Amino acid sequence: MFEDVLAFAALPLTAAVVFTGIHTWFGLQVLRRNVVFADLALAQVSALGATVAVVAGHAVQSAAGYAYTLIFTAVGALLLTASRGLARSVRQEAFIGVLYVFATAATVLVIDRSPQGAEHVKKMLVGGILSVTGDELLKFVVLYSIIGAVHWVIRRPLLAASADADGRSDIGKFLVWDLIFYLSFGVVVTSSVATAGVLLVFCFLIVPALIGNLFSSHVGAALAIGWVAGATASAAGIFGSFLLDAPTGAVTVVAFAAALVIAGAIRAFITASATERSRNRRVGLQTGGLILSLLVGLSGAWVVIAPAGDHPILAAIEMATGIGPDRFMTAKERADYLEAGMVERRHKAEIDLLYDRERQSRWQGNELTADEIRRIGSMQQTLTEMGRGERFVVDYLRTRGRERERWYIGLPLAAAGLIGAAAIIRMARRAR
């Protein structure tokens, strides 16, 4: 099992680090150009190309499939290059948004001709970094090395073009560099989106670059910081998905978001100047305290107003302290409450037992007759209904408990939270 875990983690982690390597560089330029959503637009245009290829009867990985994708990406790159001219009258980002929604809608329309369309669209969004193969990884390394080397050689004009993103200069001045940037960007994004999906590629592109920019305005230093942060977040995401037993792509996106929050905290509370640190600490404590106080206060008020509603914060407090609604029940109610919970669990176990019996009979011993199957189904339904009955009793008695609890727990919580919030606001005003 441990070997499997390592085997399943090694390639995705290497792929994530490789993706971080090239995307951080592009991300830094994307941030300088203020075209944060250009990658989504380009990825969607290339996805449109891949979709047209699929509907035309070519596999996405075939030569024809790549040709379709590259041609569409090139058209997307041309449109984005031309959009710089728009930046004088409207924001370029607005044009990029229109390109994105158009490409998405066109993909849906094209995919409508293909029976397996929904799956294709979902795959482009979520990707499948977990199943990346060694051969695919090698292709990425070769492709990104070539693009990286070319960009290294022409880094000065590229950075100059991205620094003049607001369109002050004549469009012709940076036309070639813009076109090279968007074309290579399109090739990178097209290849990475097919493996990692749109959501994760957006993270690889933007989060490490943002973290790098938080700590340095020098491109080289920002790149190095972004690489370290991106690799760390990738490792946390992939190993986190093993620990949490959750889908890798989604956990990695959350890990990148967490990395950004942590980097922001380090920037505000550790690496800032002494005066800034002290101000940030004060503002941070006040904001955190205010949010916590409001949450507690409103949760307490909600218990008072609607004791029968959902109370996630109160439930967390109950779990932490062991003081639950059963403390506020009469002896008879408490006995019924505990018994109903126990009977409900017993019904669940009986349903599972019946399920296992039917499942075993599919291939072991004598086959169950249709009537025996119906009888099992009927018993499962009955037990489900009885279980619901017990759940109703549990919910009803919990509400009764909470109706009393609201005066002893809800009201003090509401008062403490709201007084705390008022005190924090007053302190903040005085400090000003």
Add this chain to the structure above:
Amino acid sequence: MRVVATTSDLASLAHAVTGDLAQVETIIPPAADPEAFEPRPSDFAKLKGASIVIRIGLGYDHWLDKLLSRHGDAAVNRGGAGYVDASVGVPLLEIKGSRIDPTQRDGHAHGLANPHYWLDPANAETISGGIAEAGILLAPQMAGKLIANRDGFLSRLKASLMEWERLLAPHRGARLIAYHNTWPYFARRFRLNIVDVIEVKEGVAPSPARLARLAAIIREQKIRVIVHEPFEPEEASQLLARRTGAAIVKLAPSVGSVPAASSYLALFDYNVGTLAQALSAASN
């Protein structure tokens, strides 16, 4: 008579029962994922003026209710003579789908039970009975022809079923992993042991920890075959196959999912033949 079925399997059975007495149309295109299907404007037109509407039920084609209430005649709405819920009378499996605690559902996002009951060919007798009954109610003058059509189909089905069972008999109790929980009825009919499924929650990719557990199960229990459907994402199955050496076998969940599964009987010819071949190759 115009008959509209939500799936190609029900349409094939309706065609077997009605023969040339009716024009049969399908709403979900063959080879599409019925659980991700969204109706289009052309589907409204199909329901208008339909004499019989046949559905899988059990929440599988839940979108039909809205379409019927807006575009179907009273006779094809729930309770009408032309409304056929094909699940009625079928011995249903995995009724624990509707659990006390909805967060504990496993395998399926459907309502009452596992809805893939057409994948047990023995259930075709009940399904075709419901279709014939609706036809006779609506057009009593056609009763003789409908009954004769159904009897002819059932005798062909019986002969085929014996052959399918003979083909899979050597593999009784064979352990399989399936991508999606589509096959319990098929497994029951042909005495197969589907040990686990890869996709636990509909449309959510399996976690790496789950894949590692499955890899361990595949090795421990010497499972040689992973059952996959044409429209399902292949990455997780391929990853497991690469790690464990198990073979991926693509089975058709519905008529038209693969070109060879052109009718209800051809669906099982294809599935049974493909699986028997894969299991024989694995045991060799």
